[in-house]
Amino acid sequence: MQEHPIRWFITAPQACPYLDDREMQSLLVDPAVSLGGRRFGQLLAEGFRRSGQFVYRHHCACCNACVPVRIPVRAFRPNRSQRRCLSRNHDVTVTLTRPPDQAGPGPTADLDEHMPLFSRYLSSRHTGGGMEQMGREDYAGMLTHRNGPVDLIEFRHADRLIAVAVTDRTPQGLSAVYSFFDPDQPRRGLGTLAILTQVVHARRLGLHYVYLGYWIAQSPKMEYKTRFQLLEGRVNGTWEQLAANR
Template sequence: MLEKTNPILQMKFGVTQRFPCNYLQGEEEQLLVCMSPSEELPQVYGNLLNNGFRRSGEQLYRPHCAHCNACQSIRIMVNEFTYSRSQKRILQKNKSLTLHERHDERDDYYPLYESYINQMHADGTMFPANYEQYANFVRCQWQQPIFLEARDEGKLVAVAVTDQVEHGLSALYTFYSPDYQARSLGSFMILKQVALTKDKNLPFLYLGYQIDECRKMNYKQKFKPHQRLVNHKWLIYR
């Protein structure tokens, strides 16, 4: 067990065993996990996010691989962000959708999630979807997420699950209707989270980890300018 002294709290960390990497074939993955009591986590969440951690369900973690540093935390500088031509086309393509910011779940979220996982990610570790998996992934007792939903004439077509901390939003996960795959809803929901971050007068939108060697993760680097956490320093990429 590792311990780190904080001006307010003494934070505790644990290291997981190694397991096959979900992103790079042939590699092993290891995580550094925050083990502090859940009642303390709201006080340290923003600081941990700034140091490369991420939330999944109740857990705060970051990669801790001995021989690999491919995972780089990435965050969009929303006040300097500029739309590319393709991003402008995505916005235009989806201009008929209506967006709503919610702070509680709706009954139609899980059916959309189930359809998304089972049809779009049948080759992934989350297949097949089930309700317990969804609840453990999305819900958190110590942090109330924001649900940014997109609807097409009332029909739910996408949900972006987002956390708010003192210096930004953290985009946790987006799921959407497979019927709308051609409309690039994943990128569309990131663009809308950029707008939401600006509306809240916050400087950063965290996107999790950028992995250059992983095709599924490369879309994140298209949002510029952004910063990446490299050797404990945030570097700007334009």
Template sequence: MDTSKHKPQQEVILKVGLTPEHPCSYLPEQKEQLLVMMDPGMFNAKDYERLLSLGFRRSGKDIYRPHCAQCQACQSIRLAVNDVELSKSQKRILAKNADLTVIIGHQDKPEYFRLYQTYINSKHQQGSMYPASLEQYQHFILAPWLTPHFIEIYSGQTLIAVAVTDVGSASLSAMYTFYDPAYEQRSLGTFAILQQIQYAQSIGLPWLYLGYQVDQCKKMNYKTRFRPYQRLIRGEWQIFSN
């Protein structure tokens, strides 16, 4: 870990609610609570940018942050996109997928849900989103106060992956990625992050937020393979380079 730190966040007063405890989505033996944004004035792209830097994230129209009394495992993670140094493995993934076509979409399309449904019903049969429905998809992916961009990934004419990406004034936020499990050998989750890094660079945004990192949850550890990265720990962004 690099010992350098970013300056502490300026004090901000927020109107939030606290959910009851419920089973943790990442660590089955734990209970989780969430801080949920209650201030209607904060539900806009400009203020969401600020909230991302404070460790918040959205699910559909809601903005939340973990707030668990007995556990601090969830830490926000982000990349300074112009500082990322790709590993040999990440370069191989780019090369392996050089035949794919990437298009930026700016509105929801029916084919996104069909792909999402295939992904959820194949990959997440034990999760809370199974079985996938159109209502659940729209409630989770879309927000009336923010229009995400959709990074579409095609093999020939076939849509095989979509990375739902929120766009702010200084960052992208990787909201959710889903793909056709038949193409799993292409490492499309990692490929989607690589595309989001390139997209942020191309439109001049310095940051890419990757959501929460939970070290004890193995399925999330792909995020820390992008170096250097930053974690929000006790209110400060700390840089990890190895």
């Protein structure tokens, strides 16, 4: 089957949400084009991300601070802190589900169950940023795209939902789209648990990478990504190992 050519768009400059006094632009794939899983996976390997129906890569004229990063699944080994996280969560049950509009085997996620946790997380972590206003329709849009399956990994303790990891699946690897969790259980390290579980999921599927989006050295909020060694970053068009912050 002949692949449709990709049309590209560049967004207008806007204030950078990560670094003060800088502007951001993004290179967008025409959302009307159906890439398919293989081409979408190739774009992930070139540093692209998905947000809703948009596949994009930051394309800033005077800044290259955003570094796409990924975990090589075969080489990754959890460090001592991550092993403690796994031990603390030995009583958590993990279930793989799919969005309601996605056909396939396995159970379908109950978005009505997800929404209270999603809203609590946004209120705790994204106050004043606009995301706290996201409703059920916005959340459902996050789970739907035309370029391949979305896996929802649910975490429960005593039958109560405490975390969800939204993951795009491609023939080359998984892409961690978004995770949300109970903000009242910080000791569990549920964000770390979500990434470790996606690594295990990728390994079971025989995939090579888990893509974690962008890392910015100047952003303390993104420092956690360098703890997943041997982390790779795409620098000047080439994937290379990034040193851990110790």
